[in-house]
Amino acid sequence: MLEVTNLSKRFGGLVAVANVDLSVRQGEIRGIIGPNGSGKSTLFNLISSVYKPEPGSRIAFDGEDITGRPPHDIARRGIARTFQLLRIFTQMSVLENLLIGHHSHVRYGVGAAVVGAARVWAEERRLKQEMMDLLGFVGLADYAEMAAGELSIGQRRLLALGRAMAMRPKLLMLDEPAAGLSPVNVDKLLNTVMALQKRFGLTLVIIEHILKVVMESCDTVTVLDHGEKIAEGPPAAIKDDHRVIEAYLGKEMADAEVRAFLKAS
């Protein structure tokens, strides 16, 4: 479904992503891990076309080359993503945030909206109902009219997830969806994500620092370090890969004790 070949990105002298190949199957749950600054978010920014990749990179989705297409076009094709810093619209209501996500599915044009045609109002009612259902699903229905800026951090993460889901994506990319949450909330959010994944048959790519999340939920894990892909495979195999442990802890610390600790976690 998603085929990334030879993807690279440089910022000045820094190579943030280096010749990465990535292939995600339909319906798969893919984990992306790697130390801070290893290029995970940049990878998402390249796929969603926030950044332009270096020449020679290729990104294909559903068999079509989407390299260099504008971001809104990528979104329309069914790729939704959340941002590490969320970037929810804090001045708008929670419901409006979801409606923005649903923008590509609005079934009236500019002309009808300008003259306030009756079907615009009917469609608006339908949109709001649909988005209220989705808000119920992520557990924010009671906050629909509240400004998104007044939500707690956990609720904001749910809202970011809801806004991405409102896009009715085929592929959903989540950038550290559970960062900064208490363990209880991590579980809550994860359950919501997995319920959504099952219900809509989503393909998921998750960047996550919380190893428990990755180990329990993902089919395959890709490990980045200094922008390079250093390992890929099922979670159990990744856990024992010496390069992964080195990348995370530095060579000198990757001794037997640490390995044992990682296994236990």
Place this chain on the structure above:
Amino acid sequence: MNGPGTNGAAERAPEGWRDLSRFIPWLLGFCVLLVLPWLAVNPYQNYLLNVILINVILAVGLNIVKGFAGQVTVGHIALAAIGAYTSAILSVKFGLPFWLALPAATLVTGLAGALVGIPAFRLEGAYLALATLGLAESVRIFISATDYVGASIGFSDIPPPMLAGKPLGSHIAYYYVVMPVALVGIYLSFCILRSDIGRAFKALREDSLAAAAAGINVRKYKLLAFVISAFYAGCAGSLTAHMSPGFLNPNSYTITEMVTLLLMVVLGGIGHIWGGVIGAVLVTIINDLTVDFYQYRLAIFGMIIVLTVLYMPRGIGGVIDRHFATKRFIALRKAKASVNA
């Protein structure tokens, strides 16, 4: 019979009513506005009323691009000039009646608005303000230097609209041309801004990157905001041109007028439709009361803008919204308390 068809009709009926009832407040407003000019004690007040309404159209348009879509433009006043001069040229030089010159000038200004909007693809904030200021000043300077449109002396003898062979030259007659246009303008801005388009504008004001990632074509909506607001400016410009005495002067389109226009939107409430209307009414009246101090206006209005942004960032509209929100909150708490008692 209880088939799905009858069921559907039963469900649709109240919706139809809801759609119709939307118009009731607008009709009431229209009726009030119909009698308003008869309260004026002299023709000057009728003239002022028309100026207020024209400024309402300008401010509502500026609020769309600046308040809702968040594009810092200082070119709006030049668009009004383009609308005014286009309308004047069409009627004086080409003999077009007002009723055709107005829509034509509106359309031409819409196209000019697209040109003003193009720098917004790449520029933001102060840079965009500078670019649009540059465009605006070149329009004014071009007019001042072009004899065909009267240069700096001015463009005179622009005819008033004709209705059934009679000119609508008096201010009170002209009011019945301006007022419906202004009301329709406000109504349409509600339609636009309460729809998905308005939401897209607000999204790109707050975070254009996140908006793009949500599927919003940022360029398309920026351009749309500029073009829609230019329609308003062009329409307002044309209405200015044909108002008695039918005279235009490039000095009515300087940076001072632009700051005045900005003040209407900022004081009234950025991104608040009624706020913009209230701002236009207030500022036009203040403007009129202080004509003798024109040379200080730029400084005074500029200062009021800064103070408003600092101490009342959401303007009068924001204050009104908060007032109602507080009232609702108190009512809600009372209701809860009485349930508990």
